[in-house]
Amino acid sequence: MNARSESVGQKQSFGSAWNKLNLALIPCSRFYEPNYETGKAVRWRIGMADGAPFAIAGLWRAWKEEGGAENLSMTMLTVRAEEHPLMKRFHRPDAEKRSVVIIPPTEYEAWLSCRNTDEARSFLQLYPVEAMYAEAYPLPPRAGKSTVAGEASPAQASLLADDGG
DSSP states (O other): OEEETTTTTTOTTTHHHHHTTOEEEEEESOEEEEEOTTSSOEEEEEEETTOOOEEEEEEEEEEEOTTSOEEEEEEEEEEEOTTOTTGGGBSOTTSOOEEEOEEOGGGHHHHHTOSSHHHHHTTOSOOOGGGEEEEEOOOOOOOOOOSSTTOOOHHHHHHHHSSOO
16 A cells, blocks of 8 residues: 555554654665556556666554564555656556655665654655656566465466566
8 A cells, every 4th residue: 555645644544653753665676657648557667767776765563463463564655746757657547646755865864764744744755757767568467366275376476476566
């Protein structure tokens, strides 16, 4: 799930993590978004122009399972992208255009050490288009249903082995 930066503090699912400043950096080398300019969903791969890994602004929270084991979950923060030359091209034509928030490497420590939500909110902005690249990327074949509970089908196993999906 993604969290909309505009309402993150008011949402029951994210408000506590935001207000406690449970800020995270989610490392990745690229992410994928659907583009509908051809009339059909075409998956695009998006990353940094120089190919470097980067981090997406996120929130984390701890939760307990029934047995008492503690787990962590994260969400990525998003902002409106109608004005971004690249990110406005993604998602269904009638859907709001949004983008994940990419934190520049020089700002990692500052993001993680924000002292209040106003300071954290100052990081929630679109990344410069000239520092990004995007290309159409073919979708893998549709995954079939597994015949054994808990076991991946060959198509699903292929998807799981893919490093970015």
